[in-house]
Amino acid sequence: MPDSALARILADFRGERAELLPILHRVQEAFGCISEAHQQEVARALRLPLYEVNGVVSFYTHFSKTRHGLPLRICQDLACHLRGASALIRDLGAWVRQAQGRGAELTAEPVSCLGQCDRAPAMMVGGEIITELTPQTLQAVVERLASGRPASTNGATEVGGR
Amino acid sequence: MSAAGASPRILLPPEGEAARLYELDASRRRGGYTALQQALALGPAEVVARVKASGLRGRGGAGFPAGTKWEFVSKAPDPVRYIVCNANEDEPGTFKDRVLMEQNPHLVLEGMALAGYAAGAREGYLYLRSEYVRSRERLRRALADAAAAGLLGDRVLGSEFSFRIHLFIGAGAYVCGEETALLESLEGRRGEPRLKPPFPTQAGLWNRPTVINNVETLASVPFIVREGPDAYQALGRDGQAGTKIYCLSGEVARPGAYELPMGATARELIFDHGGGIGDGRSLKAFAPGGAASGFLPAGKVDVPLSYEALANEGSMLGPGAVIAVSDRACMVDVALNLLRFFARESCGKCTPCRVGTEKLVTLVEGVQQGRGEPGVFSLIQELGPQMGLASICGLGQTGYNPVTTGLRWFREEFDAHLVGRCPAGVCVR
Structure with missing residues (x-):
């Protein structure tokens, strides 16, 4: 079930692999985290396997999978x-x-x-x-x-x- | 402010002058974008020739001749080429690119445009670490103003040359300052370094020939094009070319970014400009070139901060970041702090770095806590150089220097910890 706020973010992009970090920055800023559901939707939009998106989210310290305050x-x-x-x-x-x-x-x-x-x-x-x-x-x-x-x-x- | 008097500056605004060079009008009043105008009349080959003749070397740490890089890309068979400005300044002690981008962003953009013109690229990427909030604001505005004035974008200054610059924000990873890891990150991947060769000049961004230069390197080019290679050479000392923005931090009275002739000494930087060590303490050691350079003892303050002179001391200039350590600090504690940084920032792609950085932390933690085995120091001295030989990128190739140089110059402090004593009284247990 697509998150409408996330769909609005994704609509600002062309759907290219190189946009992954800029997209994740927007998701992190909007939701305070990049959850598994977010990752799945981003992966679908960029036609990437989930592990690729997950691998990028977990690599960079400014992205977090859960909200911590x-x-x-x-x-x-x-x-x-x-x-x-x-x-x-x-x-x-x-x-x-x-x-x-x-x-x-x-x-x-x-x-x-x-x-x-x-x-x-x-x-x-x-x-x-x-x-x-x-x-x-x-x-x-x-x-x-x-x-x-x-x-x-x-x-x-x-x-x-x- | 400086006791040593004014030295020529070509990168930072003149000392004591409230020159708002981050505004396009002020930048142009002081010659901003005139080198670009000149270059368009000179032709790309002449721009490459001037940069080569200037002796400009990479200011990010590696020290590779900038003109040679530009020439490789300008002669590449592939017509699609890119310019990348490395502004992922993350190494402890380093902040010069931040100061430069905040105070003189147009100089950086002009340098990128000159690189694009010389190398035959139509697009450039500026990879900025996300924590540089003010740099980002200043660059965004500078990019918009320069494009509106016809200095960037389609048909630069009415010429046939078009050049677009994209600002790309990193996401918190020191290793992305390594050029091939940066390219991976720009392409939307984990920032893990690539095996070289091929070098980015051959197969860089999206496998196209790519010039990657540090912020300060690119910002040095407008002066070289405008005033000529000889004038640039003359700015340095003892055969060194140009100026260098040295970062001074640690236990000094006046930390800051100081643009001095390339080859200035640590004594000038720490004592004449930085006001020395405060509170009646004295200098014990300094890192001459950032975290990865390791340490030199205070007795080496008269060594010029240049590529060759520091290499001769078994150290390196790196990005030109001097961290001053006073007699109050413990060298075991200080080395451990830096080792933890490298272990935290290792990307994990290659085993020597992933395991080696962690292993060094464990060994030195043991020493600090008085649990060091008798053979621990020879193990460290064996492990470090092995990482240097076997790691893929500069992180693992240099990340052991804090402890091996600590052992070289301050062995007695390390030995004391083996018998449960910290001479500086810093390490508690």
Whole structure:
């Protein structure tokens, strides 16, 4: 049974193999995941076997098969590590668990380098990059998100840095 | 801001000047797209000749001569060819392409158009990592503005040359910075590297001859075409050509992207430009060329950050990313952090890399936790180079460097962990 929102996304494409990643980006954005049903419909539209679509979905870290709540992606690599990321990652885990306990749909997700090494430590939430994190600013980000507000106070796409 | 004074910049906006070069008008006031105009009068062969003569080498890490790549594709029998700009900048410590695309996106697009003209391609793809939100916004606007002004698209500047650029967004995979993995990803597949040969210049995107260059490489071309190869050569130091955007990160006072003459030293970058190591600490080690280059001790800060000089030290320039490590850090901990990155990002296609990166993490975790067996270091020193020989792509070929260079220069710190002691007091158990 075709998902009508997904059918509308697929209608924007020609149905070529090379469109698979752009399509999956749209599906991930619209549904917060790419479920098996989504994968089947995408596979049909592109005339690909399901395993090909599944293989691509599972390869790339920005695609997820199930919905986990909003991921708080925090960098764990060297430039951030040298500026205190390991302690921040421990703190983030604890604050997110507390927020989950209060019903907030958030997940802590340590990720690979975000390319913000000049403004370390850094994280990404939705389309927003937040840099030069301290325990205080990180806790404030979790609090704002847990109460349904944007990650940063000014709503800018990039925060911090020079 | 810099104590070392201004050095010529051809990529980033002039220091201290609020040049909004990401806007088309401002870019054109400073000569944007004049090299493209000139090229259309010079002809493709002359553009290739200038890039070859300039000595420009790949700024993404491999250091391959750009003009040679362009020449291969320009002479390919297949008339359908592609240009790919590699903007999947994912290596820890590297962010220069982000700064360049944010501050001067038109320079990158002009470089792609020049590559298209020289190599005889009508289409180009810019593969951008998805986390670069501002780069994406700036590039989207730059593409629209350039097309509306007749600088891209059909009949560029009224000529017979047509060139269209597609912006393609990646989905979170370091390995897609490897050129053939990037091509797989562009074609809608898992980003797993291809066996070479054939090289992308022979059979690249959809098996067509393809030029793949890094962002900074392409952005260097407009200056070369406009000012000539000699002027470009003269920008570098000690026989090195051009400028380099060095990334400085880690435990320094002023991290950032600094465009300096190619061949500047780590001392200039870390101390003159970066303000040195703060808080009364001192420099212990630095990665001269990103995560894969491994480490050099502080005593090597006067080595030029160039392809040859770093190769002579058993290291590499890579993308030109210096990560500074202070005496507060533990080299076992730092090496382990980088090994975990490579293990996480290994695509799994080839066994030496898939198993080797995991094995190194397990071995060094054991060392860190005081469980290291006496023979562990010789095992690591044997395993690393084996991965280097047997892996398909650069990830497995270099991903062991953090620990083998750590052992080479900081053996006493590793030895101390075998008897349960972390000299820096970082590793807890």
